[in-house]
Amino acid sequence: MKNCNAISWHIGCLLVFFLLGGCDSGGTRAVAPETSSQASSQAADTGEEGAAGGSERGQLTMRLLPESPTVNDSIEAVVQGAAGTLTFTWERNGELLEAAGAVLPAHSAAKGDVVRLTVQNMSQEVSAEVTIGNAPPAIIAVPFTNPDIFRGVDIELNPEGVDPDGDSVTYSYQWYLNGEPLSFQDGPVLPGDQFQRGDVVRAEVIPFDGEAEGRAFESTELTIPNGPPRIVSDPPGDFSGMRYVYPVEAYDPDDDPFRYALEEGPAGAVIDEETGVLTWDVTGAQEGTSRFLIVVEDEEGRRSSQEYDLNLEFSR
Known part of the structure; x- marks a missing residue:
């Protein structure tokens, strides 16, 4: 009977242990799972509110x-x-x-x-x-006024610029010959006597709006080509006797040799290809208007011409 009471006491203790959720060896109470979840949620809510409140209190x-x-x-x-x-x-x-x-x-x-x-x-x-401050001007393009350039022909630049503020724009120029800057050449025109065939010419153009300079515009390099010979004399408008004589004068900008030719003229008219002297023995049957076309051409095929009419009237 005494042993039976001891066994019953141990069983009762085990039942109480399970009903209370257990005791650890140190006697600390364990937290129930649902209680832990609620605590975590409350902590998260408190943290978000604290962060928002801190930003609102920040200095803008x-x-x-x-x-x-x-x-x-x-x-x-x-x-x-x-x-x-x-x-x-x-x-x-x-x-x-x-x-x-x-x-x-x-x-x-x-x-x-x-x-x-x-x-x-x-x-x-x-x-x-x-x-809003000043905006510097800009150059769009710098075309040559005369595209047919050779020795003796001036090179003239015609800058095209724009200013975002609508200010008037002026330009400064720096010319370069074979890579070297040219002194005393600060305008838009480079005289034709400053270079010769084979030289390399370029220019730097800077825009200015009265307050600030814009970015410099550098032109492409131009290699001076061979120039054609040119006729510089004027034909005589009248003559005496029955022989017409016109000593044609021409020159070549590169000092190249050239020849004369008469590509159109009345019957009997001829020109000396070396001296350029044109002669025409006139007959009475050639009364009226006669057309002349004189050509000068160098060894590289560059040429120029002179064309004119001569009107003949014989008195009776």
Whole structure:
């Protein structure tokens, strides 16, 4: 009977152990699973609220970039310490602009305009402004006025520039001959006596709008080609007797040898290919208008010509 009571006491102790959820060897109470989950959720909620509250209490700051914009630049707001929804209000010289975001597109203001931005959230407001500065001019192209260039022919440049602010543009020039800068040649024209066949010529053109220089424009290199011989004399309009004589005069800019030729003329007219003297023995049957076409040509095939009419009337 005594042994039976001892066994019953041990069984009762085990039942109490399981009903209470167990005891560890140190006597600390274990946390139930559902209690742990609730604690984690509460901690997460507390952390989110704390973070949001900290951002709202941060100082709202803003600056505009670039700090010295021109009409060609878009202006961007760099905002820090912001929380919640931001509103952007752009102004130009005190007048509201349609732009609503953090970037004001280029060409929204002109030189001298004051651009102001105000940024707001639910609790703070900050503003900044910049003044639109001068935009330097630019060169689009620099064509030659005369495309047929050779020794003796002036090279003239005709720059085509643009200024974003509408300012008038002037130009400065630096000429180079065979890679070396030419002194005292600072205008748009390089005289034809400054170079010869085979020389390499180029120019550097710089635009200026009265406040700032634009980027230098470098022309392509031009190698001076062979020039054609040229007739420099004028034909006689009248003559005496029955013989017409015209001593044609020509020169070659490169001092190359050349020859004369009569490609069109009345019957009996001839020209000496070396001296250029044209002669024509006139007969009465040739009364009226006669056409002459004289050509000079160098050894490389460059040529030029002179064409004219001669009217003959015989008195009766």
